[in-house]
Amino acid sequence: MRTIEFRDNRVVILDQTLLPEKIEYIECREISCIAEAIKSLRIRGAPALGITAAFALALTASKNSARSRKEIIEALDETYKVIKATRPTAVNLVWALDRVMEKVRASEDPSGTAISEALKIYEEDLEINGKLSRYGAELLESGDIVQTHCNAGGLATGGIGTALGVILEAWKQGKEIRVFADETRPLLQGARLTAFELSQADVPVTVITDSMAGFVMRRHNVTKAIVGADRIAANGDTANKIGTYTLAVLAKEHKVPFYVAAPLSTIDLRAESGEDIPIEYRKKEELEFFSGKRIVPPEADVLNPAFDVTPAEYITAIITEKGVLRPPFKESIRRAFE
Template structure:
């Protein structure tokens, strides 16, 4: 099941807020509905958000088709700014929008709107196609880390639902499973929105990969009892020094892995690296509604009016990361040097 699809000038998104109980798609015929889907987490995962935003800009461009190019261009830049406001942490969102606007800026002032729309659509398709290629390359590089039967733990969802194709962390797991080197996956439920329980467990079961669901606060005990030999997660933004922003709870898992001598791997495409920021302290952390914490399955589980702190992400220091898996290969410490070399490949 594809999380993001484009056909006949319509962006189709798999509504991930309904999984696993209901499989339903959202037909986005205008950019506002796509923006709403990103904001509501109906589409989620950094690479999938980037692809969705790119196609949303194509929808926005089509709305301006009758305008002269200067006004077309100005209006589309306003649409891009509105899309930027949907999710502040996942850098793929900004990366994809910047790529689309670069195409727009590269057109001559004499261009017409029809030519611009065609160029933007092709760029969005390229972004989606590149994500598939990056997933496949990451899977191959990541699987090379597993040379014997291994039980792994993962947090949140970094699979096909979070990307355009097989996933980042789950893409690696899928490839290593095919090679006979994954025996079981422990999936943290990932409170408060349960992406591990609702999405990761569902994806792995669809593939027939053995999965055991645990609550987030069981991870340490699972490690202490030597039930897992590695951790692999995705990322939403990685700083120049190798600090990694990912779904809230990832930092705790990394600390536990370090304590128990378990390697902690991060799988992320180059589009998830923010080459403009020095460290994780510069990464904006999205805070979400209190009701995500005070309610569970639509039922209130906390006292009325209680104060809530609900950051959607945390930052894992690079010192806790064993290796970062990219489509260009494996990155190891010192990460500032490795990521500097990666940035040269991405120019």
């Protein structure tokens, strides 16, 4: 089951808002369709958003291939602006846009270059997922009870995943592990997506509410915690789904190693710390309603940040395709890019 594909001049996206009840794909022939899919979380997860952004440029390039070089680049610039404006926190989205456009501007064949570079980003993500997962699996042992938050599996990437990729690789190696998946309010990516992916792989998974995290960590002997990331600053501060910071604080209090799994493309060297990472705030209706029914009085205000930032001091290590980065993160991150 692929999360996203570019084929026959279409971007084909698995609609994750329908999981786990229904597996249905959207076929986008227009950039507006891709932008809506990103904004509505039909496609989500930092690496997957990078691939989606690249495929949006590929679609534009394909549709404008008969035009002049100048006109193709103008059309790509317009797509760049539309896709960049969709979601501000996940850095892979802008990283992919910038990477494709840099290649395009240096090419005499902007259409072909945009398509080939987008496909290259997709193929690289498959390889990166595998490398990262193998490095991370070395940190897990048989008997581990692992707690995770949100979804960082194949649904969030082009391959096996990041945080879930580590878990799945360890399971594949024969390590007997169990997973507690935080439901991840308000859109339940943990309950709907993480539990779905782990169940498909026959990995034992138990879904808990976010507010149970501390209780479960203490009473059910959690041994490791692992999450993905949407943007990592140069000092190791990490933005991920709202509730990650809480889990990290609980992990430190209970002396549970707290790992972040993410490709190097999720590290934003321009962000010196978490203070430089923009946080997306989503519409209040996501909290006001549940299954179509209002659960918050209309007189009450609602705050709905999509992400929080976990300070680097709460993170045991960052698992990447270049290996496991450990504190001090400023130094280990710098070395990873050399």
